[in-house]
Amino acid sequence: MKLGFLGATEGGRIGKWPIIILAGMVIAVVAFLTYINVAFPRVKCEYAKHLKSPDTASDCYACHLKATPKVAQDWYESKHGVMLVKCFVCHGQPDGKGSVPYAVNPDVNTTCRKCHDPSIKKMEKKYGLKLECNSCHPFHQNSIHHKAYVKPVAKRKI
Amino acid sequence: MAMKMSSVKMLVVLLIVLALVPVISMSMARTSTTNYCMSCHEMKSHKSELEKSSHAFDKDKKPIECAQCHLPNSFGLKYVAVKVYLGARDMMVHYLGDPNNLDRRKMQQIARRFILDDNCRACHQDLSKNAKGEKISEIGKLCHDAYLGINGSTKSRCVGCHFNVAHLPDFDRRYFFNAKFAKRLQEGEKKR
Incomplete structure (x- = not known):
């Protein structure tokens, strides 16, 4: 059996060797990659399992600075960060003992309204509140820097 | 006939593999030196940070090499895996990515993932003292006790608590524990 270009046999059909070599490489x-993931687990927050075992919750910011650095930094630079409105004020606590329910995406009525009730009422009067606050006002972003207020919803005239 | 052919082939393959062993080990050793790391311009800033950090020299005043922290210390499966993974990643960013605009937050996470405790413990054997032989603070001792499993336990590795020990990006300079390092870096930048 003579092998031609790329291991094609004389009959024009591809031989078994290229397939074996390709499969071997894959x-x-x-x-x-499996070995890398098992031997060197990704750096996770020590209490990354706090969703499953709420009693292990700890200093949110210290962990999330390493686990989710972008969100942590955005919060730090935002008005909420400057005024030290900490994570638990809006997100609650994993054990459910906070003043608001534990949520990744906080509910407008239970969280935003606690502080911003007058402004929300004003907005409702003017435009009728159709969307979540976050679709125009990013919670975790400095309005001076970054791309805050460039969301299309915020630019739309009503 | 068929038997003969296959045995000849086997011999050839064996010879090629034997010839590759010194070539691969030589190239691995040569690409693990600090000089080799510095042959890419994007690594220069990391070297200048290292020179200003507390990890510039070991206790015998010998400069600390990149590989001492970033690669496993002993040769083995782990060493080869880390070398191939990080090397392939570096090559990809250097030739296909944007080496002038590195995402250092992402890099920190990747670097921490591959720095083993054994690398730290090679120099820091006694965890009740710092590298100069001075006793560490009471809180530090409690943390290290938890790490060693003497008093409590922690799943954190060395790099879980100790970050910015040799490199300090702009966004981490604001921490109080980085004040000295940041000041040294700032002075160095003024001189330039």
């Missing part, structure tokens, strides 16, 4: 790469 298996090697998959095995390598």
